[in-house]
Amino acid sequence: MLLRILRRTGILLASLVASTVLVFAFMAVLPGDPARVALGVNASDEAVGQLRREFGLDRPLAAQYLSWIGGLARFDLGTSYISHAPIGPQIADRLMVTLWLVVTAMVIALVVAVPLGTVMAMRHRRPSGVLLSALSQVGVAVPAFLAGILLITVFAIGLGWLPANGWTPPDQDPVMFVKQLTLPALSLGIVQAAVLTRYVRSAILDVMREDYIRTARAKGLTPTQALRRHGMRNASIPVITVLGLQLATLLIGAVVVERVFVIPGLGSLLLDAVSNRDLIVVQDVVMVLVLAVLVVNFVVDLLYLVIDPRLQVSSR
Amino acid sequence: MSGQRVLQVEGLDVSVGRRGLLHDVTFSIDRGERVGLIGESGSGKSLTGLAVLGLLPEDVHARGTVALAGVDGNLLELDERRLSHIRGREVAMVFQEPMTALNPTSRVGDQVAEAILLHRRCSRGEARRAAVELLDQVALPAPAEAARAYPHQLSGGQRQRVVLAIALANDPELLVCDEPTTALDVTVQALVLDLVVRGVTARDSALLFITHDLSVVATVCERVLVMYGGRIVEAGPVEEVFRRPRHRYTQGLLEASDLEQAQEHTRLRTIPGSVPPAGRFPAGCVFRNRCTHATRECETLPPWTGPSPEQGYACFHPAHETAQVGS
Numbered sequence: 114m115l116l117r118i119l120r121r122t123g124i125l126l127a128s129l130v131a132s133t134v135l136v137f138a139f140m141a142v143l144p145g146d147p148a149r150v151a152l153g154v155n156a157s158d159e160a161v162g163q164l165r166r167e168f169g170l171d172r173p174l175a176a177q178y179l180s181w182i183g184g185l186a187r188f189d190l191g192t193s194y195i196s197h198a199p200i201g202p203q204i205a206d207r208l209m210v211t212l213w214l215v216v217t218a219m220v221i222a223l224v225v226a227v228p229l230g231t232v233m234a235m236r237h238r239r240p241s242g243v244l245l246s247a248l249s250q251v252g253v254a255v256p257a258f259l260a261g262i263l264l265i266t267v268f269a270i271g272l273g274w275l276p277a278n279g280w281t282p283p284d285q286d287p288v289m290f291v292k293q294l295t296l297p298a299l300s301l302g303i304v305q306a307a308v309l310t311r312y313v314r315s316a317i318l319d320v321m322r323e324d325y326i327r328t329a330r331a332k333g334l335t336p337t338q339a340l341r342r343h344g345m346r347n348a349s350i351p352v353i354t355v356l357g358l359q360l361a362t363l364l365i366g367a368v369v370v371e372r373v374f375v376i377p378g379l380g381s382l383l384l385d386a387v388s389n390r391d392l393i394v395v396q397d398v399v400m401v402l403v404l405a406v407l408v409v410n411f412v413v414d415l416l417y418l419v420i421d422p423r424l425q426v427s428s429r
Numbered sequence: 430m431s432g433q434r435v436l437q438v439e440g441l442d443v444s445v446g447r448r449g450l451l452h453d454v455t456f457s458i459d460r461g462e463r464v465g466l467i468g469e470s471g472s473g474k475s476l477t478g479l480a481v482l483g484l485l486p487e488d489v490h491a492r493g494t495v496a497l498a499g500v501d502g503n504l505l506e507l508d509e510r511r512l513s514h515i516r517g518r519e520v521a522m523v524f525q526e527p528m529t530a531l532n533p534t535s536r537v538g539d540q541v542a543e544a545i546l547l548h549r550r551c552s553r554g555e556a557r558r559a560a561v562e563l564l565d566q567v568a569l570p571a572p573a574e575a576a577r578a579y580p581h582q583l584s585g586g587q588r589q590r591v592v593l594a595i596a597l598a599n600d601p602e603l604l605v606c607d608e609p610t611t612a613l614d615v616t617v618q619a620l621v622l623d624l625v626v627r628g629v630t631a632r633d634s635a636l637l638f639i640t641h642d643l644s645v646v647a648t649v650c651e652r653v654l655v656m657y658g659g660r661i662v663e664a665g666p667v668e669e670v671f672r673r674p675r676h677r678y679t680q681g682l683l684e685a686s687d688l689e690q691a692q693e694h695t696r697l698r699t700i701p702g703s704v705p706p707a708g709r710f711p712a713g714c715v716f717r718n719r720c721t722h723a724t725r726e727c728e729t730l731p732p733w734t735g736p737s738p739e740q741g742y743a744c745f746h747p748a749h750e751t752a753q754v755g756s
Binding site: 238323324325327328329330331332333334335336338342343346347420421423424 | 579
């Protein structure tokens with residue numbers, strides 16, 4: 114088991130290094146000179162050249178790459194080409210906002226999908242189960258930003274229950290924070306819930322066909338008891354796999370939803386940086402997103418070890 | 430047929446949609462009796478076992494009566510809650526595939542203890558101790574340690590013994606075994622069979638033993654029911670049925686497993702044709718399209734010939750003394 118963890122950690126580190134190369138290479142081949150953009154079309158070549166030197170853009174690519182990852186290793190993400198402010202603290206602030214959004218959405222998705230998927234599986238032959246199944250299919254087809262616009266139309270503009278946009282940090286005004294978080298988290302969460310529900314349903318259907326469920330029922334457990342005591346843990350293995358993948362989808366979905374709801378998260382930072390050609394910020398934000406996805410996958414792999422004793426090969 | 434009746438199955442019909450899978454299955458088992466249910470795959474043996482436990486798949490429907498000693502009413506008409514109190518206590522089952530019959534994420538001892546906790550008032554600790562004792566009874570080496578193991582840490586034979594321990598946990602009136610040794614090595618088979626027999630003998634439980642292996646029936650059972658095409662075609666004491674089969678299907682089945690004769694002829698005799706898919710058996714005698722003795726008469730359903738449902742056959746052209754087999 115320890116060997117497995119060590120190997121998995123090795124894989125995590127290797128993919129991290131590989132992704133820094135990829136992200137850097139992508140940015141390097143993008144057309145457009147950041148210094149020229151920063152100073153505007155009318156700037157003199159001299160001024161542009163000076164700025165390039167200041168950013169280190171005149172150095173060879175390898176040197177630029179090494180100084181970038183050298184900085185990353187020391188948690189120094191460099192300074193913005195546009196605002197000349199250090200990027201690290203800015204990303205940290207924005208990341209907190211996005212994490213609030215993504216984690217809340219994930220919780221909503223779980224709270225909706227697990228019971229709903231279970232009911233759908235247990236009633237898959239009855240009309241109620243089929244109806245729920247069809248509804249979730251509709252949910253899968255709706256993109257998060259559309260769900261967001263619909264939610265704003267109904268709950269913010271129509272009913273006036275919740276603000277249509279904005280962001281307040283939780284330590285400043287907790288009530289306002291919850292109010293403003295609700296709609297964006299819902300629009301991300303509901304769509305994910307629809308997808309997740311289908312996976313929960315099929316995972317539970319698969320598990321209920323297993324021989325050990327029949328053994329459990331022969332013991333005297335009702336189908337519901339058998340599912341709760343013997344099915345859930347086994348069904349959670351494929352569901353956790355999907356959850357890991359969905360977290361990546363959510364991070365990307367957040368980029369768009371933050372735009373719709375005017376939330377100062379990582380997504381809006383990324384979009385602003387892209388339109389300003391603030392390449393170093395783009396590079397850093399993408400790197401942080403990649404890191405988040407890699408870490409989530411790492412955690413998912415460790416969870417398998419906890420859930421499935423068959424993977425703990427070396428134990429006993 | 431002395432002793433207390435434990436299981437009485439009468440006119441059991443099982444169907445999926447309009448397709449009949451079992452027809453008019455009638456038999457009974459007394460306390461302490463060991464009855465074999467034999468037939469080729471697809472003959473309806475396992476369905477009979479599942480119907481007795483009320484564990485048929487959702488879309489499969491059963492009619493008729495299944496009565497169990499100590500339970501009021503027809504098992505086929507009880508709701509899921511009542512049934513769950515009967516399963517595992519009055520009637521228990523051991524299944525065919527030991528590799529998948531246990532929950533891979535739960536410790537073996539906990540899975541045995543759960544069967545005890547479900548039907549008895551006792552503490553977790555007591556149930557756990559009882560589980561270890563049961564594992565000892567089914568001859569699992571180092572039972573206390575085995576109780577802490579996960580299923581994947583045990584061999585197929587060991588897992589099947591755990592399933593047997595679960596089935597015997599509450600001293601059931603009736604134990605149903607569905608091909609419990611088919612998936613096991615021959616050497617392990619004998620051990621598990623011995624444990625099954627010892628387990629039911631010690632509890633004076635009735636045993637319904639489903640198998641396609643005639644030699645297994647011969648070692649384990651006193652009586653035998655021969656099933657083909659969803660019907661019981663012959664029944665009687667093992668000794669008698671195996672020495673002097675009356676139904677032509679039983680005769681064919683015995684010839685197909687007779688190794689002594691095979692040595693003379695160098696090849697085993699086989700029954701011509703194959704078992705039709707479920708619900709596609711001919712009308713009248715279900716065996717007639719594979720039977721060399723079939724006549725026009727066989728197009729009507731042959732009546733049961735014999736003193737009781739426990740002894741007799743359903744065949745118009747029964748085999749006689751000429752069909753002596755074995756030694």
